[in-house]
Amino acid sequence: MFPKSEQDNDDDVEGETLYYKEAGMLLDHIEIFMNLIVKGNYKEASYVAACSPKGVLRNMETLLKFKALKQSFNEDISPWLCHCKVLAETAREAPFIPNMIISLECAKAARSKNHIKFLYKWIAGERLTCFDEMAQLAERLNTVDLAEFIYRKANGHYEVASYLLQADKLIGSISHKI
Structure with a gap:
């Protein structure tokens, strides 16, 4: 032009x-x-x-x-x-x-x-992307605390509550805000 x-x-x-x-x-x-x-x-x-x-x-x-x-x-x-x-x-x-x-x-x-x-170190240091599928992998590893942490980072509030209920962590799921 x-x-x-x-x-x-x-x-x-x-x-x-x-x-x-x-x-x-x-x-x-x-x-x-x-x-x-x-x-x-x-x-x-x-x-x-x-x-x-x-x-x-x-x-x-x-x-x-x-x-x-x-x-x-x-x-x-x-x-x-x-x-x-x-x-x-x-x-x-x-x-x-x-x-x-x-x-x-x-x-x-x-x-x-x-x-x-x-994996604990990478997730805690926010060096990997957290999302539901990664939390599911942590579930399969029977790392309850890691799976819960990843779900929380991924804003999967319902997934956190569901996972805690399945993992017999009823008190934690009730205290988690849904």
């Missing part, structure tokens, strides 16, 4: 240069991550992914890549659980708190490797 001025052309060149620099930086970061995976440096690769610019590697595809890796003999936790741990630890600083799907995957990783203490 309006003709471009000479200054507009300069802005486009600078903006385009910035775009290519940013794209190059993202590609370099992805390459560093892939090289670490190939070398078997999973913990370091996890930190590179978790701290990736614009969260480009904080996604389900990356998490599934770690899930597919085998645990080596000298590691105390699997690459999958390690990556979930790093995602949760860096969630507030990143600042990308994992979405519901990734949060549930992290909860499943903690459950499958019998590291429920991690």
